[in-house]
Amino acid sequence: MITDKTKFIPRVCYEIFVRSFCDSNGDGIGDLNGIISKLDYLRDLGIEAIWLTPVHPSPSYHKYDVVDFYEIDPEYGTLNDFRNLLSQAHERGIAVYLDLIVNHISTLHPWFIEASKSPDNPYRKFFWWMTPEKIEELGIGKRETSADSDEVYPWHDNPGDEEQFYGMFWKGMPDLNYDSEELRFELSKIIYFWLIDIGVDGFRLDAARHIYPPWVEYNNQNFWWYFDYFVRNIKPEAYTVGEIWAPAAEVAPYFKNLNGAFHFDLSFALQRILIKEKDENLIAKLLESYLLFAKYNPLFVDATILTNHDQDRIGSVVANNTGKIKLAASVLLTLPGQPYIYYGEELGMLGTKPDPYIREPFLWTEKADDPDRTAWIQSEFSTLKNIQPLAQQEADPQSVFNHYKTLIALRKSEPALGQTIAPNLLNVHLLDDELLAYLRPNVDKSVLIIHNLSGNAKTVQLPEEKKNFKTVLFASDKIVSEVNSSWNLPPFASLVLC
Ligand SMILES: [Ca+2]
Ligand SMILES: [Ca+2]
Structure with a gap:
């Protein structure tokens, strides 16, 4: 909504x-x-x-x-x-x-301190609790590590408790249960x-x-x-x-x-x-x-x-x-x-x-x-x-x-560069995978961007239909120069044209 x-x-x-x-x-x-x-x-x-x-x-x-x-x-x-x-x-x-x-919250948050006291505590249902038997039955005792968490065993002991609590990232951070x-x-x-x-x-x-x-x-x-x-x-x-x-x-x-x-x-x-x-x-x-x-x-x-x-x-x-x-x-x-x-x-x-x-x-x-x-x-x-x-x-x-x-x-x-909603972007093919080029179209003023990704100097010939891009809005190095729509890009240089 x-x-x-x-x-x-x-x-x-x-x-x-x-x-x-x-x-x-x-x-x-x-x-x-x-x-x-x-x-x-x-x-x-x-x-x-x-x-x-x-x-x-x-x-x-x-x-x-x-x-x-x-x-x-x-x-x-x-x-x-x-x-x-x-x-x-x-x-x-x-x-x-x-x-x-x-x-999740900290185990030191009052909600968890309360919840960990007993299974019938009113805050118990703010978290995920399960007995080891149930965890095994469901086959959820281990998790695959992910880019954002290398925790393998997400269930943690609460001393003196038959049930364990779920903390995906770490035992100090119990997950909250929004079924409550x-x-x-x-x-x-x-x-x-x-x-x-x-x-x-x-x-x-x-x-x-x-x-x-x-x-x-x-x-x-x-x-x-x-x-x-x-x-x-x-x-x-x-x-x-x-x-x-x-x-x-x-x-x-x-x-x-x-x-x-x-x-x-x-x-x-x-x-x-x-x-x-x-x-x-x-x-x-x-x-x-x-x-x-x-x-x-x-x-x-x-x-x-x-x-x-x-x-x-x-x-x-x-x-x-x-x-x-x-x-x-x-x-x-x-x-x-x-x-x-x-x-x-x-x-x-x-x-x-x-x-x-x-x-x-x-x-x-x-x-x-x-x-x-x-x-x-x-x-x-x-x-x-x-x-x-x-x-x-x-x-x-x-x-x-x-x-x-x-x-x-x-x-x-x-x-053309600051447009945030409905991204304006078109591919520009320069037939060299050490170059990255794209167009940011705009009704009044479109912008063409070329990057030299490599450590080698490059001479870039613009495609015929892009030759009207002649004005330099930004060049990361001074030596970028233009002769007949041919641009010299030093290593790792970027060029923004309109
Ligand atoms: Ca300070
Ligand atoms: Ca969670």
């Missing part, structure tokens, strides 16, 4: 891992006031929406195991700080999306609190494909219908974007009830073509996925990413090759969709798993005692030795940062 066709959809978004972004009070932990102090930075970069990783009280550093949905973790600040962040972001034209985790009407009522109160009482602009929805466990997963769409119905009734313009970590065909049905969904197939395809330096019919596959998505919702928002906080950083994926780091941005920011830049990508930050090392402190300045820089972890990858901090990159016209900034501005100034 996505009805509001006129609402503004942010054209460029930004994911903030709150703990690592900016520290305001000297404890080394990123916090809400730190984010507030960097809103001007985000506005100047061209960001129109921020997704904050979870801010609720939680025992973990990542806070995806919530203990209280109505509060802010004291490490990050207070509800008043959050209200202040929201109003200051809105003053700058930046929407704020809360990371809402409805699939009382739980659905609790969820609606939480949604109301954040959308109406606090006033956030939308939600990033964690683990959206896992709400119902595998043996009853057919209930998932029904759950999201219920969720969307409630959201639309209280705040029609609210924005929802789901994490459905699965192939596009499996993502598609979620567009029935969510505005947007992250495009993991595209993320992996982009990473592969950057590594292999060869196109693999990226545009044809993208067009296929758009058809799949549109079947469920013609107003679908394709939420695009290079990587997020669960993936190795793009800088490391391309082995810290600056040409490729810029190329990655050039592709992401000229394709259709709603791109989400993962904080630090605009500096070329590095990092590979385990998770904490893909979530290292943002590097604001070169100062050893920079008070803004968070210090909850000792960086292994994005150190001052490896990465130029923002302050230096701002002063360098050739920096990764200025590359991002230029492309974001271009995306916002060219309607």
